[in-house]
Amino acid sequence: MTTEQPKRTPVLAAFSSLLGSTIEWYDFYIYGTATALVFNAIFFPSFDPLVGTLLAFGTFSAGAIMRPLGGIVCGHFGDKIGRKSMLVWTLVLMGGATVLIGLIPSYAQIGVLAPIILIVLRCIQGLAFGGEWAGAVLIAVEHAPPKRSGFFGSFPQMGSPIALFLSTGTFALLAQMPKDDFMSWGWRIPFVSSAVLIIVGLFFRMKLLESPAFVEVLAKGEIVQQPMMEVLRKHMRRVLVGAGIVLCTTVAFYVQAIFVVSYATQTVGASRQVVLNAVLIGSAFELFMLTLFALLADKIGMKPVAFFGALWTAAFSFPFFWLIDMGTFMSITSAISLAMVGIAALFSVLPAYVSSLFDAKIRYTGISLAYGIPSGLIGGVTPLLASSLFIWAQAAWPIALYLVGIGTISMIAVIMSPKAVKGFAEPETQAPGLSVPREARTV
Template sequence: MHGTRDLRRVASAAFVGTALEWYDYFLFGAAAALVFDRVFFPDLDPSTGLIASFLTFAVGFVVRPLGGILFGHIGDRFGRRRALTATLLIMGLSTGAIGLLPGYQQIGFAAPLLLAFLRCLQGMSAAGEWSGATLMAVEHAPAGRRGWYGAMPQYGAPAGTLLSSGAMALATLLPDEQFLSWGWRVPFLVSFALLVVAFQVRRRVEESPLFQRESREKVPVLAVLRGHWREVLVALSATIANTGGLYLLTTFLVGYGTSALGLSRQVMLAATLIPAALEFAVMAFSARLTDRFGPARICVSGSLLSAVTAFPVFLLVDTRSPALVVLGAVIGISMLTVTYAALGTLLASIFPPPLRYTGVAMGVNLAGVVGGLLPYFATQLLVVSGNASWPAAALLLAISVWSLLGSLAAQRRTRAETEARQPEPAA
């Protein structure tokens, strides 16, 4: 890539593909909080059904380390472009298939089993998508602009949230009987159309120039485990607040607001939509700060802000005032976004290029296992504490501090000098 037009093409492909991935992924989370317990676990009481629904949601995270190894191998051995094509197709097709899946009343226990299987495919796909899209953007970017271009895939997260929450919010306007029978399926079926658009955009992107220059390991995962396992742990730690915190403030919060606080589905979906819309501005600001001050400093600052606001966020939600509930979600998600914009650039800097896809994917997806289980644990603690929100706030505080320490460790391990010595693609 040598021109501004080509860089824009890379940025567009990174954004569009990641937006589809997160649309699909977040859509499952919203459905898990609102409808899956009644469609796929109707014989359970409401609290147990919600827990079972979140367990199905968490299954997608359990398989993510395997997906990270698989697509990391493809990305480091055969190219970032091939890996990203595969992740896009698997995610779009599996999500669309959920919209066609019969419920428990039609096929019995096979329904939740098939739902869990499709969720596993989603998890495998997501394991390779974010890492690859971020590396494509960073490795095409000119010096001094890696923070800006490295944030492009991250814009896909709020875009996916807006699309999925908006689609589900429209579906909830239907009468309850129609929503449960067919309305919730429509947003999943839309994934087929979005897949066609995203595939056409992504197929025009050329391979990463850095990948084409570097030598390649035969088995990248073994090389990472032998020589860079510490960096994997650092990547896990730096990422944990974003993966876990985001699902606490979206998936768990929607379920908590509707089941424990008695708020309407529309209010809780608004608490997802409005923060997602504001994420674009926060992310753009954070990306510019990343190029100015470095990704490590921005990640440290964002993790600290998330820790400080953890309890105030849930105190605002507990007021049951729609405006304050939305304000709490805005504050919490905005603090996570400060870190998220800089995270891809930071993680890319701590692994050597021939092992970068595998190393980043392993660290991020191990963090995803922990983060994906947090809505389940928070819901369990909700039952034990008598619907009190302080355990969820304590979880958010703990993972924010964990990410703070991980970002500090990444700052010490950055390979900025090595990157500076490598030839840069011209802007």
């Protein structure tokens, strides 16, 4: 054993978590962007464009609904056999489904079988993605040095804006192709080419050491045989509070970074290039804000930062659409970038904050449920709901009101959140005891 290895472990864990998370989010976002720009014409061409978009977002939501199931399955095995193995399997499943989506023939070629295959592969994506988040954040948080759980826990969260930047940037470049080429084969390039990223991600994930917190549970013989039942019987209040905390940033992102692409192009009349460039700038701004808020949380505590994020989202919901409706590059870019302030504040602290609610022996399952329920059952159907609300009202105000309500729920959840479990960091400070001796880390 070398003395350097434990010192490098938090950095390696954070980087590996970031890389894998970026790949998973990239696969997820290219689907969302393609849904807004392409899938209505490729897989649902016999419908009115607005209805086709609604159906396309329905396939998006189908995958999101699978997230809680993915969290349950991966949570069970993540608490029994370890975090690392689940991270490998989720990356393989997510990446394989993404590549295959890029190879699906169009509706014109194979008829109704095309959207059916799309939905099946989307569900596999959702299943994998549902187990990915918990494993990635636990690897980062449970390796974090004392008083740095906010900063190190934010690394897998940074994968989201990086992936959004990469996916949007890719489509922004492809959108400059002739429209017929883009619609026939250009949109497939991001899906098929993700195979290269998957290989790189697997290489680094295989080099990871197991989480020290799980090693400690294993060494003490505290493995829970039925972690799901344990969580449901004894910790349901913490799951619900954690879900409430997660809710705002998830829903806001789906509205203000995913749904906004179709809204701004089809309703406001902005060009695809303008909207994609605006999202590109917003994602870069989110990355900067994530780091800033994570560092701030390690100084002043998780709760104030999380509460601010929910408050900002609720307060900015109506101004967001007012700016989008102006239809200029400047107004759309400002709207998306300012929305990222609230999203980043809450998103940055989720790993350390939600993880602190559960004991290590059931933590994978606990945070999978706390994240999967709001992000899958509510957040994932948000683009579909937002489209439906707009069709009903022919205006954006119901969507903005929806964001106000969601932000309020998250503020209440933050206020009601219980103290951290014994042996973990309080949301305000990092207590000793999260780490284990050097000897255990090499197990």
